[in-house]
Amino acid sequence: NAGVMQNPRHLVRRRGQEARLRCSPMKGHSHVYWYRQLPEEGLKFMVYLQKENIIDESGMPKERFSAEFPKEGPSILRIQQVVRGDSAAYFCASSPGQGGTMNTEAFFGQGTRLTVV
């Protein structure tokens, strides 16, 4: 059972370009979370998605950032018109569907390191 897969592992973009980060959750997981980690800092929650729905995007910047998790295919974090401050590691995590009192852990991918030059 493959873990959470993120690609690309490393991404270099020039200022003003678009960055697309992909995340394939673990098999059977329908919940996806995106986090951003700046150098020497902890992970910051960005967005939580279920299939075809954004559940919580309270950590997403208001502009230029968007996320989706279509019925088929991976979750995509899109950053438009990137700036140098977007340079960071972006991690995706997935967990099974949650209901009732189920307590579960989330499993993380290896991240995409975005460098804006």
Place this chain on the structure above:
Amino acid sequence: DAKTTQPTSMDCAEGRAANLPCNHSTISGNEYVYWYRQIHSQGPQYIIHGLKNNETNEMASLIITEDRKSSTLILPHATLRDTAVYYCIVRVAGTGGFKTIFGAGTRLFVKA
């Protein structure tokens, strides 16, 4: 989710037990304690979680105080590969998602 407090860094000798403390004095009755670690530049790795009973798995043990205001992660025989940042987080099970707050964590240095 409740906030947690951890020491910034700790040292441990290889082969000895590493005891990593965490304070979560505002934890609610339905919040679980989770531990993750992040080895340099890798994705966070799940270690263990618990509600109020002590828990043990192949990686570590989790000791939660009776009042649940603090907990300790124990790595029984630390190795050099256990050098990492360890995050203690609390969250309510079964609610909408893993919108967890990762603080700065404890940077554990295991030394030969």
